[in-house]
Amino acid sequence: xxxxxxxxxxxxxxxxxxxxxxxxxxxxxxxxxxxxxxxxxxxxxxxxxxxxxxxxxxxxxxxxxxxxxxxxxxxxxxxxxxxxxxxxxxxxxxxxxxxxxxxxxxxxxxxxxxxxxxxxxxxxxxxxxxxxxxxxxxxxxxxxxxxxxxxxxxxxxxxxxxxxxxxxxxxxxxxxxxxxxxxxxxxxxxxxxxxxxxxxxxxxxxxxxxxxxxxxxxxxxxxxxxxxxxxxxxxxxxxxxxxxxxxxxxxxxxxxxxxxxxxxxxxxxxxxxxxxxxxxxxxxxxxxxxxxxx
Numbered sequence: 001x002x003x004x005x006x007x008x009x010x011x012x013x014x015x016x017x018x019x020x021x022x023x024x025x026x027x028x029x030x031x032x033x034x035x036x037x038x039x040x041x042x043x044x045x046x047x048x049x050x051x052x053x054x055x056x057x058x059x060x061x062x063x064x065x066x067x068x069x070x071x072x073x074x075x076x077x078x079x080x081x082x083x084x085x086x087x088x089x090x091x092x093x094x095x096x097x098x099x100x101x102x103x104x105x106x107x108x109x110x111x112x113x114x115x116x117x118x119x120x121x122x123x124x125x126x127x128x129x130x131x132x133x134x135x136x137x138x139x140x141x142x143x144x145x146x147x148x149x150x151x152x153x154x155x156x157x158x159x160x161x162x163x164x165x166x167x168x169x170x171x172x173x174x175x176x177x178x179x180x181x182x183x184x185x186x187x188x189x190x191x192x193x194x195x196x197x198x199x200x201x202x203x204x205x206x207x208x209x210x211x212x213x214x215x216x217x218x219x220x221x222x223x224x225x226x227x228x229x230x231x232x233x234x235x236x237x238x239x240x241x242x243x244x245x246x247x248x249x250x251x252x253x254x255x256x257x258x259x260x261x262x263x264x265x266x267x268x269x270x271x272x273x274x275x276x277x278x279x280x281x282x283x284x285x286x287x288x289x290x291x292x293x294x
Contacts, residue, residue, distance in 0.1 A: 049270070052263030060260040079264040087240065088247040089268070095157050095164070095232075095243060096225045102165040103172055103221045104214060110169075111176025112202050116188065126177065132170040138230070140167075145234055160235050164228070168221050179213035180206055215283040223273050244269045 047066065053076055055068045079085055113119070114126045144163045145154065153159035183206055191201040207214070229245040236242055242250075248265050277284070 046270070049263045049266050052260050053267040055260050057258065057260065060258065075260045075264045076267070079261055079268065083247070083251065083261075083265070085244070085247060085265065085268055088242055088244045091157070091241060092226055092243040095161055096222050098157075099161050099164040099225045100218050100222045102161065103168050104218060106165065107169060107172035107176055107217065108207065108210075108214060109202070110173050111180050112206055114173065115177040115180030116183075116206070117198075126173070129170050129173045133174070137167055141231065141234065144231070148235060154235060155237050155241065157241060160228075160232055163231060164221075164225050168217075171220065172217050175213055175217060176210065179210040183209045212283045215280050219277065219280055219284055222276065226273055227269075 051066050051068055052060065054071050054073070056070060056072045056074060059068065059070060110129075114122060114129075140163075148154040148159040151159075153162075187205050187209075188201055191205055196204065227245060228243075229249065232243050232246055233249070236246065244265075248262075248269060251265055252262060
């Protein structure tokens with residue numbers, strides 16, 4: 001009997017038609033191309049700002065170049081010293097730091113109460129906080145300024161820190177409540193059996209477990225506070241209390257502002273925010289995902 005030799009099996013990927021391969025790769029290639037174009041458009045203004053900040057007066061008058069012909073830090077140094085940007089920088093750090101600290105302390109306790117504890121009216125109060133998300137912040141500008149005047153804190157840093165802390169309440173309570181709900185209840189029961197009170201349980205178990213959410217709230221508070229212009233412009237009237245966005249606007253309002261000086265001032269404002277987000281980006285993504293899952 002003659003043996004019959006069967007043909008070798010052909011791999012599936014070789015059998016697939018060119019049309020199938022195109023359907024498999026073409027959408028991904030188009031997506032990457034679109035994202036690359038979007039990234040280039042988004043990064044270009046930042047590149048122009050960095051380039052202008054590193055150019056001297058003479059080169060900027062001859063026409064700005066995306067790649068500076070003569071790199072210099074003199075523009076940054078002059079903007080920092082001669083225009084008193086150190087004072088504005090420390091003011092922005094003070095306002096942003098105390099605002100972020102207040103938000104983390106107050107709303108971590110509130111999120112623990114809403115997410116873990118049980119008390120009458122909890123759902124109604126939590127729903128009220130979430131509903132505040134749909135209130136436009138600009139509609140509260142005039143009442144806030146009037147209240148600042150009555151409390152005699154108009155024109156002070158405290159007068160803008162308190163509204164900033166209050167303005168982040170809805171989102172902070174929402175994210176932290178969902179994050180605390182994601183912590184297994186057995187951990188709390190074990191702590192209670194070991195004699196730990198609510199504050200000890202909150203500090204030792206829930207806060208470490210929800211660190212990404214806390215960092216997320218910190219970023220979502222610090223970045224808008226650092227960049228805030230409207231409330232600070234309306235509330236502050238003493239140049240010694242100005243923050244960086246007001247200083248930049250005043251610089252831009254001069255009769256003949258130099259482009260490289262404006263770029264240097266903008267870089268001083270933007271760079272700390274970019275560095276902070278890059279360093280904490282991983283925690284930010286994990287915090288948002290954990291809050292959504294919770």
